[in-house]
Amino acid sequence: MFRLQSSKVLAVDMTGDAVKAKNGSMVAYDGEMAFKKLSGGGEGIRGMVTRRLTGEQMTLMEVKGHGTCWFADRAAEISLVGLQGDKLYVESSNLLATDGGLRTGTSFTGVRGASQGNGLFTTTIEGHGQAAIMSDGPAVLLRVSPQYPLTVDPGAYVAHQGDLRQSFQSGVTFRTLLGEGGGEAFQIRFEGDGLVYVQPSERNTIAGDV
Amino acid sequence: MSTYGTPGAGPAAHDPSTLPSDDNVDHYTFCVELTGSQWFMQKGKMIAYYGSIEFNGIGHGRLDRLVRTSFHSPLHASDWVVAEGSGKMLLADRAFDVNSYDLEDGNLTIRSGNLLAFQPSLSLKQSIVPGFLTLIGTGKFVAASNGPVVFMEPPVRVDPQALVGWADCPSPCHHYDHGYLTGVMGGLRALTGLGGASGEEHQFEFVGAGTVLLQSSETLMAEQATGVTPGEPGVPGSGAPGGPGQPSGAPRLPGQLGDLQRRFGL
Incomplete structure (x- = not known):
């Protein structure tokens, strides 16, 4: 059972079940816990090879036991996501922990990933359970519905879930080349039905300078 | 939240x-x-x-x-x-x-x-x-x-790194703790940092009607270029010579006391 001890510390109450968490993110525990490193995100040989090839490397550990375990990473703000059979797309660097029963994998994101400097692939989490994602500053959760499509700066994008189509928008015009760009040269547009997590901070992207 | x-x-x-x-x-x-x-x-x-x-x-x-x-x-x-x-x-x-x-x-x-x-x-x-x-x-x-903003009423002296801005024209000026800095020992302290400089000898002073905005940390936000001012005499920060009587902008050699010499009459 995931709960937030504070906005920056995740507490997980366990009764013999397992959670997958970012390697080294345990800050304290109470009770009996066993920590096991999962090579390649616990996705077997195939997952390991995929991650190596796609650059979505993620070192996860499996924590199993009875008691409470607390997780935190570099004072990042944590948001909890509940999954009911749907799929969460998250950057591997923004994933803190998931329920042991959730499946993790990689998926192709296309040119969006390239524009935010995170590579062309992203991590997916699927199943029933909870996940904890991290952001630089508290994440803002924005709903996308057919009448309200959303446009996001690639540097502020953290995660999304639901039935969303992404398209890539470029605002590069001849003015950008003249050094008079609008500062928002690359944008991702989300359409459909779902939720998008954005952080109040931008990673350094190539788009940030144009 | x-x-x-x-x-x-x-x-x-x-x-x-x-x-x-x-x-x-x-x-x-x-x-x-x-x-x-x-x-x-x-x-x-x-x-x-x-x-x-x-x-x-x-x-x-x-x-x-x-x-x-x-x-x-x-x-x-x-x-x-x-x-x-x-x-x-x-x-x-x-x-x-x-x-x-x-x-x-x-x-x-x-x-x-x-x-x-x-x-x-x-x-x-x-x-x-x-x-x-x-x-x-x-x-x-x-x-x-960086951190929530605090509003202060002048007269007030603030740390340069904590200053965010000011409204309605109080007069901003520099303030030095001369009691601490004068004399040969004070000069040496300021120059070398030895002998316990508190790091707070210099403040900005605001007097007059208005409001001063402070941030609750001394971490500065990255400076944005404000553009260069026209290079006319009399414009601060323009790099133009300020007229007669101003010290020349000759580079200071290491070991030289620089303008401290003038300040302490050495």
Whole structure:
């Protein structure tokens, strides 16, 4: 059972079940816990090879036991996501922990990933359970519905879930080349039905300078 | 914000109908509503938007008239864009605290790196104080700070790193703790840092009617270029010679006491 001890510390109450968490993110525990490193995100040989090839490397550990375990990473703000059979797309660097029963994998994101400097692939989490994602500053959760499509700066994008189509928008015009760009040269547009997590901070992207 | 302690609860989901209009979403995110209107903003501070919004560099020909009336910092224009259209737009800056302020026929001077966005009903000018910008008129602007902003009434002396800006013309000047700094020992202390310099011998002093804005940390926001001032004599920070009687800008050699010599009459 995931709960937030504070906005920056995740507490997980366990009764013999397992959670997958970012390697080294345990800050304290109470009770009996066993920590096991999962090579390649616990996705077997195939997952390991995929991650190596796609650059979505993620070192996860499996924590199993009875008691409470607390997780935190570099004072990042944590948001909890509940999954009911749907799929969460998250950057591997923004994933803190998931329920042991959730499946993790990689998926192709296309040119969006390239524009935010995170590579062309992203991590997916699927199943029933909870996940904890991290952001630089508290994440803002924005709903996308057919009448309200959303446009996001690639540097502020953290995660999304639901039935969303992404398209890539470029605002590069001849003015950008003249050094008079609008500062928002690359944008991702989300359409459909779902939720998008954005952080109040931008990673350094190539788009940030144009 | 997250509801702490509730299992499985994430942050509340926002859509255009629940997002505030020209107000904070949380301490770190500000929502601007555009209804065919325009806002000036620093390049690259938009994190997301609903609706259709266009971002144009200041140099855009169509914006010439707007820039003429509310943007008087021509050499600094490349850092600013005009957001135009209809919809709701979220602004944020490196997870710093953001706040909006209303000016009513007033003036406010702010450190250039802290100003995020402003309504075109305000006009932006370079301040005479290097590194600061002045907003004049009526309207709303958004500023970022490292930690929440504290408002102080003059007379007050503040730490240079904590100063965000000031409103309604109190007179900003430097203040040195001369009692601590004078004499040969004081000079040596200031020069070498040996013998216990407290690091607080220099402050900014404000007197007069007005408000001083401080951030609750001494970490400065990255400075934004304010543009160069015209190279005329008498303009601070212009690099032009100030006229007769001014010290020459000869590079100081290591070991030389420099202007401390003058200050202590050595």
